[in-house]
Amino acid sequence: MIKRTPWHLTIALIAGLMTLSAHAATRQVEDAFGNTVTVPATPERVVTLNEIDLDTALTLGVTPIGTVNGRGQAAPPRYLEGKVPSGIKVVGDLDNPNLETLLELEPDLILTGPVKPEQLAILNEIAPTVVTFKWAEPWQSSMQRTAHVLNKDAEAKAFMDRYEARAAEARERLKDHQGETFSIVRWNPKGPSYMFKDAFSSTVVEDVGLVRPAHQQDPGHTHSMALSLESLELLDADWLVIGTLATSGEAVEALSQAEETPAFRQLSAIQAKRFAAVDGSLWTSLGGPMAALQVIEDVESIVSKTDAEPVAKN
Numbered sequence: 001m002i003k004r005t006p007w008h009l010t011i012a013l014i015a016g017l018m019t020l021s022a023h024a025a026t027r028q029v030e031d032a033f034g035n036t037v038t039v040p041a042t043p044e045r046v047v048t049l050n051e052i053d054l055d056t057a058l059t060l061g062v063t064p065i066g067t068v069n070g071r072g073q074a075a076p077p078r079y080l081e082g083k084v085p086s087g088i089k090v091v092g093d094l095d096n097p098n099l100e101t102l103l104e105l106e107p108d109l110i111l112t113g114p115v116k117p118e119q120l121a122i123l124n125e126i127a128p129t130v131v132t133f134k135w136a137e138p139w140q141s142s143m144q145r146t147a148h149v150l151n152k153d154a155e156a157k158a159f160m161d162r163y164e165a166r167a168a169e170a171r172e173r174l175k176d177h178q179g180e181t182f183s184i185v186r187w188n189p190k191g192p193s194y195m196f197k198d199a200f201s202s203t204v205v206e207d208v209g210l211v212r213p214a215h216q217q218d219p220g221h222t223h224s225m226a227l228s229l230e231s232l233e234l235l236d237a238d239w240l241v242i243g244t245l246a247t248s249g250e251a252v253e254a255l256s257q258a259e260e261t262p263a264f265r266q267l268s269a270i271q272a273k274r275f276a277a278v279d280g281s282l283w284t285s286l287g288g289p290m291a292a293l294q295v296i297e298d299v300e301s302i303v304s305k306t307d308a309e310p311v312a313k314n
Contacts, residue, residue: 029149031131032114032142039128039149043109046150049097051077053111053132055288056143058083059159060152066091066105071285072245079282079291102126111146113286133286136198136220143289159289170208170296177303178209180311183216183237183269186284187258189250191226192242194235199223200287204295210303213237223284232263238311239303240269243280272309276302 025041047066048054054067054076066089070077076084089105092098095115102110103126110129112120123129130149133142140160147156171178182205184195195202197212199222205212215234218224227234235242244251258264269275278298282291 027151029130030145032134032137032145033131035131037128037130039130040108042151043149045106045108045127047091047102047105047107047110047127049091049110049112050094050132050286051080051291052113052139052142052286052288053146054084055080055290056146057111057150059143059289060147060150060155062150062152064088065107066102068097069093070245070281073281077281077285077291078247079279079287079294083290099126109149111149136196136222138198138203139200139287139289139292163289163292166293166296167204167207170300173300174209174303177311180210180239180303181213181237182210182299183213183235183240184283185235185240185242186223186280187242187244187251187255188226189254191228191254192232192235192258193223193226195223195284196221200285200291201283201295204287204292205299208296208299210239210299229258229261229263232258232261232267236267236269238269238274240267240275241278241283241298241302242275243278243283245280245285273305274302274308274311276305 026038027041028036028038031037046057046062046064048057048064049068051070054064057064058080063085067076067084068091069075071094076088076090089101091101091105099122107127110123110127111132112123112129113133114131114135115123120129120131132146132149144156144160147153184199184201184205185192186195194216196216196218198219202212216224242255244255246252264270276298282294283298287295
């Protein structure tokens with residue numbers, strides 16, 4: 001005679017097996033600083049707390065349940081407009097997520113940039129949290145680390161193959177401009193800052209054969225201190241792009257005022273019409289794979305301007 005197990009014991013047994021299964025379905029990964037983190041083998045409720053992880057997740061076919069506003073913006077990064085599904089919950093500003101909202105989302109994985117140890121500890125109380133990049137690290141390294149955490153290594157490899165082919169195509173199209181200098185500037189309310197060589201867009205520009213001006217090569221930082229209008233010559237190069245993080249406000253007003261000054265108009269890039277206004281949320285912030293492809297398109301368009309004067313060759 002088969003002895004039947006009471007229904008409540010059966011339910012408890014199933015629940016226990018499910019719990020064991022859930023615990024078994026984990027992986028150990030390393031964060032950007034070499035720390036080991038146990039994460040779900042197949043995360044299903046991911047929250048991204050920076051632009052590059054949002055960009056990377058969407059590129060790899062993962063739709064986060066939550067993200068943050070773009071740097072200096074009141075919505076997710078402007079360059080991803082139309083690519084962020086409407087169901088993604090905004091959990092606050094960059095570097096200042098709303099912990100109560102995070103808790104309500106019940107994530108099983110949180111992806112973040114560098115944060116203070118005490119903040120990281122709080123995030124880990126909510127869900128396993130991985131720091132996915134270090135400042136001034138190549139965006140490719142950050143993307144591949146995030147892909148590994150999401151168990152999407154093959155998809156990341158496929159994208160990198162696509163990116164390298166696209167960069168090679170751009171170098172061929174821009175073969176007459178190889179080695180020309182390219183200055184990248186973010187205009188702030190207090191004045192302009194130029195991006196250094198380790199900034200996201202700088203690395204993409206160099207991938208297509210252009211170079212940063214010699215004085216904009218500081219390693220380990222993303223951008224300079226804000227310059228005064230008396231120092232605008234430090235922005236000059238064969239080509240110049242300027243962007244603001246927001247589309248309105250003090251930075252935009254400051255840029256508009258500067259454009260009327262003799263010092264701005266006397267920049268060689270301005271006089272030669274080798275200048276373009278760009279999306280600062282794309283060019284002067286942290287970017288991921290979709291951002292990199294867009295920067296390449298922008299560079300091709302800018303350097304191919306029909307009304308620009310040719311760069312004088314030595």
